[in-house]
Amino acid sequence: MFETFAMNEERVLALAGLFQATALAQQLANEGRCDEGAFEASLGSVFRIDAPSVVGVYGDVAGVRLGLRNLISQLDETGRDMAITRMAVTVMRLERSLARHGSLLGDLQQGIVSAQRQVEHFGKDSPQVIKRLAELYASTLSTLKPRVMVTGNPQQLQQSNVVEKVRTSLLAAVRSAVLWRQVGGRQWQLLLYRRQCSMLARGLLTGATLDNG
Numbered sequence: 001m002f003e004t005f006a007m008n009e010e011r012v013l014a015l016a017g018l019f020q021a022t023a024l025a026q027q028l029a030n031e032g033r034c035d036e037g038a039f040e041a042s043l044g045s046v047f048r049i050d051a052p053s054v055v056g057v058y059g060d061v062a063g064v065r066l067g068l069r070n071l072i073s074q075l076d077e078t079g080r081d082m083a084i085t086r087m088a089v090t091v092m093r094l095e096r097s098l099a100r101h102g103s104l105l106g107d108l109q110q111g112i113v114s115a116q117r118q119v120e121h122f123g124k125d126s127p128q129v130i131k132r133l134a135e136l137y138a139s140t141l142s143t144l145k146p147r148v149m150v151t152g153n154p155q156q157l158q159q160s161n162v163v164e165k166v167r168t169s170l171l172a173a174v175r176s177a178v179l180w181r182q183v184g185g186r187q188w189q190l191l192l193y194r195r196q197c198s199m200l201a202r203g204l205l206t207g208a209t210l211d212n213g
Contacts, residue, residue, distance in 0.1 A: 007193040010054040010183045012071070012200045015190075017045060017058055017176030019074065020067025022087040025169040029152025032162050038066040039165070040125055042172035045179075046133065047116055047124070049109075057179060061208040068205040075190075075198040083151060090148050091170070092187055095177035097144045104140050111136040127161070134164035137171045148173075 021042045027034040041063030051057045058064050073079045074088075098105055115132045122128045141148075148170055156162050190197065 007189060007197045007200055008183075009200055009204060011180060011185045011189070012068075012197055012204060013054045013058070013061070013064060014176050014180035014183055014185060015197070016064040016067035016071050016201065016204070017042065018067070018088050018091060018173055018180060019070040019084065020064050021169050021173035021176060022084050022091065023066060023070045023081075025087065025150055025166045025173070026081065026084050026152065028162055028166045028169065029150045029157055031153070032156040032159060034165070034169075035066050038063075039169070042169060042176075043125055043130075043133075046112060046168075046172050046175050047119065049112070054179060054183060057175075060211075061204055062211065065205060065208050068201050068208070071201050072198055072205070075194055075201070087148055087150070087170075087173070089187070090146050091173045091177050092180075093146050094141060094144060094148060095174055095181060097146070098141065098174065098178075099181075101144065104144070108136065108140045111140065127164075130161075130164050130168050133171055134167035137167040141171065141174060142167075 020038055024034045024039055024042060041058050044059060044063075045057045048057045055061055061068075070081070070084060073081070074085050098108070111132075115129055115136065118126075118129050118132055150157075150166055150170075157166075
């Protein structure tokens with residue numbers, strides 16, 4: 001039984017996707033900007049509902065390098081950012097809440113399909129698509145508890161384009177939380193298999209770095 005719930009690369013990648021998206025939300029809230037490559041990969045994950053593999057959800061392992069680095073920091077408590085950890089844990093709980101609201105989940109899925117049509121016209125990372133996804137997050141996930149609280153620079157959080165990117169990042173975080181649950185991930189595994197998770201994340205990060213130079 002315990003082997004069934006041990007960490008594996010699929011679960012670590014999904015966790016990295018979750019920590020990447022929450023890290024992006026925090027970067028945006030603090031600075032009004034974020035790692036654009038990581039944001040593009042996280043944004044893409046929202047639309048890859050039927051990806052053939054976990055890594056395919058993010059394009060490739062390099063797509064979650066930021067997430068792997070953040071995950072390692074949280075697990076090893078080196079340069080740990082508690083705001084990112086709190087957001088990630090809250091998103092995991094929010095995913096459980098979403099699973100209990102079938103109609104809202106249906107609305108969310110339909111909204112993503114609708115946004116996909118905008119992608120075909122304007123491009124994935126266009127302001128129009130980001131605005132649509134932000135509105136979708138606000139009308140669905142923001143109505144559930146627990147609510148994900150994002151703190152940062154008040155001046156940045158008054159900018160509508162920054163808020164839209166924060167909400168889009170949180171939508172991507174929920175996408176990864178759903179994926180984490182689908183591949184057998186459970187919150188208690190982060191405690192029981194902490195070292196194993198960190199080792200796998202380091203291996204994936206090293207491989208992605210070597211592959212991409």
